[in-house]
Amino acid sequence: MVDLPTGNAVIGQSGGPTAVINQSLAGVVEGLQAGLAASGKVRQIFGMRHGVRGIAKGRTKGLVDLTSLTAEQLEAVARTPSAALGSTRDKPDDIYCAQILEGCRDHDIRYFFYIGGNDSADTCRIVSEKAAEADYEMRCFHVPKTIDNDLRENDHTPGFPSAARFVTLAHMGDALDNASLGGIKINIVMGRNAGFLTASAALARGLRETDLDPASRPAPHLIYLPEVPFIMDEFLADVDAVYTKLGRCQIAVSEGIRDGDGNEIGPQLMGTGEVDAHGNVQLSGSGALGDGLAGVIKNGLTPEGGKPPRVRADTFGYLQRCWTDPSAVDAAEARGVGRHAAALAAEGDAGASITIVRTSNAVDSYRSAFGRAELSAVARHARHMPDAFVLGRNDVSAAFYDYCLPLVGDLPDFTRL
């Protein structure tokens, strides 16, 4: 019999919401209800309003009691996109983490669950260390979430498959639209410094084969990832070659593309310097990168004395993370990581980051399992597209299809004449 502290549990949600982050919330709650609460080790289960703002002493968002939520209530929350408790972009520093610990002590919190990305894992790590220093027994668990898919130690991250499904479906519909009227179409995709989400546009092609000649690929003809240096002259040459041959060109561009010196293209075209609390430049919620690239193409590809090509840019924006048709695999796994966190706590784990491991691949035989990693192994670090997923300067490899196809769920089958 493991030795477990007795007290209360708290759960929070942090960072950009996803279509399935509430599945993880429901998973932790039902896991606690069936485990630590049933065995009497947890008396009350609290939810933090707007992440750590809800528990940190002196910050006033407060807690909500989740102890007695019914299975039906949990199910309704689970299928709702975005953070049902509210989220936050705060990245706690040392003083803030001390306030979190104080708030936890005030509420006799012994089990701390935080659903989020690598910043959230870092918050768990710092709070956990502060608790140890203060000799206050509290176990901190990080539950993974991010559409960027950039957490280490994970095959993929909850939230990513649903966002990838949206990006794939969007490119399928948009490719048909582009084929109807012709011209050049740019789609700006989220993902910041990781190219996984932009890469998922390739799944819109409905095939696994790749072709080194962009004009011989089904749309999207060109895919630009933050992991591959974006050279403007090469970009123009790529677009020109496809457009000259086909009269149309669909292009997927990551919001985080960088030039050969590693500087982001977005701010160079935008002329904006807005940064968030983590020091990151604002890449989303603006159409400036797409409009800037459209302008570059119009200027660069207008023939002497001729008409500019028809160029349009869509920035998919926040719909990528809140669209109401999640991947079924994603919904199940997001629920699973929440349950697994509660199960690890009941087994006496001292604190960990939950991970997803792929145990079997292929669309029909895909399986995954849940594991654990040390908080420090996931905190702060970011993961990028491995080289094996990249093909040349503007496409993804067959290995990426194998990786991503099982995650997004059934895709429709379309026909043109």
Add this chain to the structure above:
Amino acid sequence: MVDLPTGNAVIGQSGGPTAVINQSLAGVVEGLQAGLAASGKVRQIFGMRHGVRGIAKGRTKGLVDLTSLTAEQLEAVARTPSAALGSTRDKPDDIYCAQILEGCRDHDIRYFFYIGGNDSADTCRIVSEKAAEADYEMRCFHVPKTIDNDLRENDHTPGFPSAARFVTLAHMGDALDNASLGGIKINIVMGRNAGFLTASAALARGLRETDLDPASRPAPHLIYLPEVPFIMDEFLADVDAVYTKLGRCQIAVSEGIRDGDGNEIGPQLMGTGEVDAHGNVQLSGSGALGDGLAGVIKNGLTPEGGKPPRVRADTFGYLQRCWTDPSAVDAAEARGVGRHAAALAAEGDAGASITIVRTSNAVDSYRSAFGRAELSAVARHARHMPDAFVLGRNDVSAAFYDYCLPLVGDLPDFTRL
């Protein structure tokens, strides 16, 4: 027995594609197969590649033979978004229409079907008149299509309900996202000079009641239509009131909003003058209006010496017309208008624009029927939101809910804590 010419039929698709325009194509083809082709009056059924470019003599896009498409092939085409034959933005003038007539004579076309908006109805009208002048017997039918919902003589237009469904679902997900993190969120919606599509954002509220106080409404809190003069100071005051009270504000804005003098706001903020072949300013495929309004809010609502509010703008763009999850009502009606056009032709109609009439309302008892109007009654004119659908300067009325809810199909049910 009506006296009908014997020859061939041609079908084309024009203007911006929709999620269900191929339903109408399939409807015309299967209607002809079962009617005029079965009775021997139509020998071959052609499809125009890229609208009238496919048939106009001297323009080279060509025709495709649709005569023997099987029911299974038609079904696969019907469920595919966008124009399966290709579309065009060409608006034929007198010379162009003479070329269309020449092409029709070359192919012994006696039945001409054109799927599109009021410009397409006008093309039908001109070609029809030219044929009469030349004493060439050819019957021209306009099959309605436009996500803008701006065709006269119609209760609503195929393509609109599916786009409205997308806009509703997008605002549902985005409202939850906005509630998670707070701040001000602007969503730019298509529809040009008609506010119907932007108005459909209101359905995201999940209720029919309206409230004159924007902060007492569920999101979207503010809806700006092209039919209501957009006064920048009033806009800022509206946003300020909601944001001050709630800490968040979701705003749906039509791409076609105009100031008190009737001038479009978009170009004023964009500084772009790009126009299409119809002389319309380019409103879509750019994030400039949303980014411009976001800038206006940041400048206008930043407290003296304080931090600007978090403002983000998404421009929904082409996904609104090509999203792969159409409204079931829309798919069925789009199929129906195509079939009805073929049926009218078989009955000896001399040429008409097909219309949709609502025969019974309410979500559970909604019914529609198909009718006819003269081409000249639909051609060129545009319809706008009736006054009865508008509430104050920033909302829609209960009558609009009654109008729009039966069209968009089942909506999900979400819960926050």
